[in-house]
Amino acid sequence: MFVQLIVSGLATGSLYALLALGLVIIYRTSNVLNFAQGEIAMVSTFVAFTFLETLHIPYLGAFLLAIVTSFLLGAAIEIALLRPARHPTPLGLIIITLGVQQILYGAAGWVWGYDTKVFPSPLSDTKIHRLGSVVLSEVNLWILTASIILMVAFLVFFRYTRLGVAMRAISQNPTTARLMGARTPWIVSLTWAIASVLGAVAGILIAPVTFLDPNMMLNPLLKAFAAATLGGMNSLAGAVVGGGSLGILENLVGGYLTPELKDSVAFFVIVLVLCLRPSGLMGRHYRRRV
Amino acid sequence: MLRISNIEIYYGPVRAINGVSLEVPEGRIVTLLGGNGAGKTTILKTICGLLEDQPDTGVIEFMGKRLNGLNPEQIVRRGITYIQEGRAIFEELTVDENLLMGAYVRRDVHDLRRDRARVLNYFPVLGQRLYQLAGTLSGGEQQMLVIGRGLMANPRLMLLDEPSLGLAPAMVKEVFQIIKTINEEGTTILLVEQNAKMALQIAHYGYLLEAGRIVLSDEAESLLDNQDVRNHYLGIATEVAPKGVTRHKKKKRWR
Ligand SMILES: Nc1ncnc2c1ncn2[C@@H]1O[C@H](COP(=O)(O)OP(=O)(O)O)[C@@H](O)[C@H]1O
């Protein structure tokens, strides 16, 4: 029972982690909390739905096209709406992302309607796989596999590639990074694109479980914010750890106590952690020497 | 190599630089001296394109081509590296990653390896700390890191902004020795300093900047012997208050 709860909690948690990673890289490079992250994922999922249902493109093709769409959507939002804000205040930036969130939400409702749809998926929620004593539904197995692969690829990219290192450099000191030759504005747009892809993958993976409607990402995004905060908001590994532990924690609460308390207890623990360790589990802060 | 002709630089309505001309010939160390707020950093920032729409008037030429209107990303690709004051390291990157960022514009893997070896040879301490976060280095080590990182771009011209600031005297000596070596191995240097004595000892030529104007320029050796410079910049005579002469001149213009 215990191991079972942990494994299926991990599957949910890995989705939080994907969204949280997107939040963290945007926060680090643009210093903005991207409230539109969930809605970008939701729209991308609807796009995948349209490709599948209306245009009858096979699942893999629809998936890839939706990923490309989310990439472009993320970059377009940054270029069209955030870049023109030249000397923005942090609050102004948050309002912009909230605005984007509302626009996407309304647009999705207008285009696809507010009724709940079934997301057609080749993965079954009822077919199960046995791993020793643990059972996993096919959907959860795929969620776990896909998000682990994606997260590893992502962390390798950030750690070892020139562009990945430049993204981290920009987040610490954009002026100096420019002086080294990094084309900062484009790299920032690219982080928005990558963050959107992470969200889109999470959305498409979760859709067969939660069904499809414009509200589908509200709760996951809230959890992702909590996961990112838990992990320290500026730490990539922290977002992964934060997402995983949040998923496990709420599943344990749901399993041993009552499902009603799932959300409350999860957030109670986060508040507790933040009181004891304000910079999160893995947050690191260097004070600049002047 | 670098020729600045009669530039004026404004911060909004305020003029910070007022008709400055200077020249850095290839292969030399030229030093730009001046007290706090004289405008030294402003000039360097303008050369490397950090101040948008500046210089307001005047021309900056590098290797015979105008730099006016280019942005920093373009200028660094022309072979100019600006090493900012105050050790602008990437604290949360490792020493190794900082060096990698320095070489951001380069594609020549082979020469890059050679230059990296050269940097680690100048600064062996960086080699011992390659995988440590740069934020954990001491002040002196951080200064070495920013110079080493600048060298990773293999620049033709290096703009150095107050490398001695906040370093212990022994460390200052070491850093200046390395600057001299870097120049002897072929990199042209524009060295901005308040520490006139140290700077003039390694420089070939010097300019004195006060309140946005060049007030004196000469061979470094002559400047070291110059009575005004000895009084005001080298702290040798004490009977005149620092800045006395210039303050006097300035007031005359106002009244
Ligand atoms: N960002 C800025 N906005 C307005 N004025 C500035 C700015 N930066 C510098 N200044 C002013 O320009 C003058 C020259 O500054 P600076 O170039 O930093 O001097 P230095 O490097 O010689 O100490 C100073 O009077 C300073 O107050």
Ligand SMILES: [Mg+2]
């Ligand atoms: Mg300065």
